[in-house]
Amino acid sequence: MAVDTAGLVAEIARRHGIAVVFKSSFDKANRSSLSSFRGPGLDAGLVALEAVKRTTGLPVLTDVHEPGQAAPAAEVVDVLQVPAFLCRQTDLLLACGRSGAAVNVKKGQFLAPEDMAHAIDKVRSTGNVRVTVTERGTSFGYHNLVVDMRSLPVLRRMAPVVFDVTHSLQLPGGLGHATGGAREFHPFLARAAAAVGVDGFFVEVHPDPPRALSDATTQLNPAELERLVIEVSAIAGALRGLDA
Secondary structure (H helix, E strand, O other), X not given: OHHHHHHHHHHHXXXXXXXXXXXXXXXXXXXXOOOOXXXXXXXXHHHHHHHHHHHHXXXXXXXXXXXXXXXXXXXXXXXXXXXXXXXXXXXXXXXXXHOOOEEEEEOOOOOOHHHHHHHHHHHHOOOOOOEEXXXXXXXXXXXXXXXXXXXXXXXXXXXXXXXXXXXXXEEOOOOOOOOEEOHHHHHHHHHHHHHHOOOEEEOOEOOOHHHOXXXXXXXXXXXXXXXXXXXXXXXXXXXXXHXX
């Protein structure tokens, strides 16, 4: 599944001349329910990610939840991701920074954008300056997230910023036993972020989203991803023309 999906994404990237980093989790440690699928675990997950790199040539990213996972993951992946709920965990941030891999820190749903300066500084304190930060919405209570587009330029003053299109559409706990989502709004938020100005987009993709074992209510299929790439690329191109 990982290799096949990465191949689809790589082909879309090739057709449209964009750079892509493939992300997949070996463990989804913050699932709503104890019975929810978590993933194959560290060892099997890293084998799959190594196969993605070898087969597609794409750089890969995975998230880590404990400091001890950072070093072994960094032996395989190009980027380590600190999950949003863990973005203030000092030991995890330092371990990721010391790993030598690039580090992407997701902004906590509970933080103001300017508060992310502390997380970024923790990673940079290790001498690792390859840090990006990802906006994924702010908790509004009652199973909802809200994206304040003002946060994007605030975060961008600190580090390159990525907009997480699909996680921003989550409705946490909205299904009772699992997270719901409002995937129909994905083009609107992505276009808005492109118009504000970001350095990249994070998009969950699955060949058959309703059958996905995680985040089925927000994932896009490859055709939807390609349409989104075309739209945000056009907006970004228009902005570059204005700047010129």
